[in-house]
Amino acid sequence: MEPLDKEQQLERLYATPPVYEWELIVNPMHFRTKFACLLSLTFTFIGVGIFILLPSLKGLMIASSPIIVGSLMYPWSRYLLNADKRHYYAINKYGMYSTSEQIIPEIAYTIVRRSAWVGCAICVFAAIFIGPIAFVGAGGAALMSFTMTNFRSVPHKSQCLFDGYAKLRNYRENEYSLYTEYYHYGFDLMIPESKLMSIIGVIKQYNDTFEEEFVDLYKDSKFQARPIILEIVR
Known part of the structure; x- marks a missing residue:
């Protein structure tokens, strides 16, 4: 069987039912x-x-x-x-994807x-x-x-394909980015503390190597447009 190209992999990602999903209402500033x-x-x-x-x-x-x-x-x-934003995230064995939209x-x-x-x-x-x-x-x-x-309103969609290696970086409370071997820009995530261990468990399940890292980028910053989780929908 011929390997799938990037477009076909993304189609497969969205066509596969999620193994884990969560949804949040966030105050962006x-x-x-x-x-x-x-x-x-x-x-x-x-x-x-x-x-x-x-x-x-x-x-x-x-x-x-x-x-x-x-x-x-x-x-x-x-x-x-x-305005408040609704963030939806889903994980399956092929990767992760998200949708973000203002609640207006x-x-x-x-x-x-x-x-x-x-x-x-x-x-x-x-x-x-x-x-x-x-x-x-x-x-x-x-x-x-x-x-x-x-x-x-224009919903914003993002996705990240799994390739065997995953690193989850925590920048500050509830804010994370997921990096893979071929995705070096980071897939941004809002993860409430109550769901963190479950999400890490699912990511580990579909990647041979998993790393965690904390990077305090905003330690010395006086101006922070910090988002706040208002509600965990599911």
Whole structure:
């Protein structure tokens, strides 16, 4: 029998029922509320600063875009950009795979897309009636508005094939990466302590060699966007 190529191995991985699986609800950034406030205030202050420098109708038009974006920035950043995430992981004898997706109702995406079109219209209106100078203060707002017109949920998939050797590296609480002989970039995992030994047991079962390593990458870091497990679904 001819050996399977990479694409065929991945098809086999996803077609084989999992031996072990787990699912988590995760807060991706423990300081996301403070970050959202800072982002919102930054855009608002930019708009106010423009109006202070240009206290006229033209200045008000130029300043309106960043002020409007600033008012929308908090809910966009807090409840959309940094929304809770659902992580699903599965292991079988051929490897591991995962799916990660933000937990956001579809109505929220619809509101953001429609709001973005309103923002685009404001930027175009400003450019037509004021001229290119309007984009001096609103360039970032215009770019963000056009980008957000197609805002939607896109599940992220990852996979790692077993090849006989596996190393599980622990970077900090609940955060791991799995390395194999031919996968040197690391397959990222969120593993709650209650499931760690069971997961290690399954990985050992399908690999001839297994190693564990702890690497404290964030020991001296003052700024850590540390994810937190909110719920173990299964």
